[in-house]
Amino acid sequence: MKKKVVSLLTVAALSMSMLAGCGNKAADTAKDAAETAESAVEEGAEAVADAVEETGTEVANAVSGDLADKKVGVCIYQFSDNFMTLFRNELQNYLVAQGFNADNITIVDGANDQATQTNQIQNFITSGVDVLIINPVNSSSAATITDLVVGANIPLVYINREPDADEEQRWEDNGWNVCYVGCDARQSGTYQGEIIVDLGLDTVDLNKDGKIQYIMIEGDPENVDAQYRTEFSVKALEDAGLEVECLDDEVGNWDQATAQQLVANALSAHPETEVVFCNNDAMALGALQSIQAANRTVGTDIYLVGVDALSEALEDVIAGTMTGTVFNDHFSQSHSAADAAINFLNGQTNDRYIGCDYVKVTADNAQEILDSVK
Ligand code: GAL
Numbered sequence: 001m002k003k004k005v006v007s008l009l010t011v012a013a014l015s016m017s018m019l020a021g022c023g024n025k026a027a028d029t030a031k032d033a034a035e036t037a038e039s040a041v042e043e044g045a046e047a048v049a050d051a052v053e054e055t056g057t058e059v060a061n062a063v064s065g066d067l068a069d070k071k072v073g074v075c076i077y078q079f080s081d082n083f084m085t086l087f088r089n090e091l092q093n094y095l096v097a098q099g100f101n102a103d104n105i106t107i108v109d110g111a112n113d114q115a116t117q118t119n120q121i122q123n124f125i126t127s128g129v130d131v132l133i134i135n136p137v138n139s140s141s142a143a144t145i146t147d148l149v150v151g152a153n154i155p156l157v158y159i160n161r162e163p164d165a166d167e168e169q170r171w172e173d174n175g176w177n178v179c180y181v182g183c184d185a186r187q188s189g190t191y192q193g194e195i196i197v198d199l200g201l202d203t204v205d206l207n208k209d210g211k212i213q214y215i216m217i218e219g220d221p222e223n224v225d226a227q228y229r230t231e232f233s234v235k236a237l238e239d240a241g242l243e244v245e246c247l248d249d250e251v252g253n254w255d256q257a258t259a260q261q262l263v264a265n266a267l268s269a270h271p272e273t274e275v276v277f278c279n280n281d282a283m284a285l286g287a288l289q290s291i292q293a294a295n296r297t298v299g300t301d302i303y304l305v306g307v308d309a310l311s312e313a314l315e316d317v318i319a320g321t322m323t324g325t326v327f328n329d330h331f332s333q334s335h336s337a338a339d340a341a342i343n344f345l346n347g348q349t350n351d352r353y354i355g356c357d358y359v360k361v362t363a364d365n366a367q368e369i370l371d372s373v374k
Helices: 011-021 023-043 045-064 082-097 114-127 139-151 165-174 185-197 224-239 256-269 281-293 311-319 330-345 366-373
Strands: 072-076 105-109 131-134 156-159 178-181 211-218 243-251 275-278 303-305 325-327 359-361
Touching: 072 082, 072 114, 082 105, 082 281, 082 330, 105 114, 114 131, 114 139, 131 139, 131 330, 139 156, 139 165, 139 178, 156 330, 165 178, 178 330, 185 224, 185 303, 185 325, 185 359, 211 224, 211 256, 224 243, 224 275, 243 256, 256 281, 275 281, 281 303, 281 311, 311 325, 311 366, 325 366, 359 366
Parallel strands: 072 105, 072 131, 131 156, 156 178, 211 243, 211 275, 275 303
Antiparallel strands: 325 359
């Protein structure tokens, strides 16, 4: 497996901007929590001292333990998701490379159903796993999941679907061993928009009406990745001074076949479509099938962008049948998630948000990215 080519230089900046974005609410929560913590200390100084002593003993035990003996539970929201398949395979490989025993790593399919996943988490707790890595079905269920896992004294690393700012603040305020690993989806949306902006209005404005007519195919609407990619791709066009017209905006749930159908309908209702934005590559691949079925040609009479840099999409970018995509670095994210789990097992703490950079992909660098992911 070749190493990824991408540097993570702007991670700190991204993390800062995410924190800045959740400003006042977070500050209020922090203030309340600080007051609660203060009175708790006053009321139970002795109990706290006992707890610290106990934790110290646990940490010492953990540090002396061997990773090969540690049990890891991994919950994936849905195995059939293309990107999360790359993520979980790399996570499994990397955990083994770090010294975990493959027999002690259990990865389960939430089948896109929160009740199923919550049961799986309960089963992991009963079976006595040492650490959990969770890609929640619903980010809004994070508080319930956290309470379950923290209540069982198990460290928890969330991946891919970010819980909200209040929930993350709770981890910090309580000093819980919980963190999140993921990328800032605003960056991926912005890159999608910039790929279109860089082509120039003259090229993209096929009907020469001074506007960019687009259709948007969204992932799961509860997911912040879908929300931000939808918003920031269009914002990048507007920020560049382009006028935009949304012809259709549909939910494709990250799924190729769903997107294929949606784009077929949208193109027949709106033949004037100039750009198809898809929140991920699986849906862009479905869009491409419908674009071709409608006898349209990407790069000539329509433009198409996705996110993830799936190998198939990269081949399309190289061939010119997709305008561009954005590399969603599953190597960096899965490695950071495993490293965070190891830190917790070693009695160390993690930042509550561990970021990762996206990379803009066009015909100029698609081969390089393809070589790096193979
Ligand atoms: C996104 C990814 C999508 C899908 C989604 C699942 O980051 O781009 O393809 O995997 O996560 O939450």
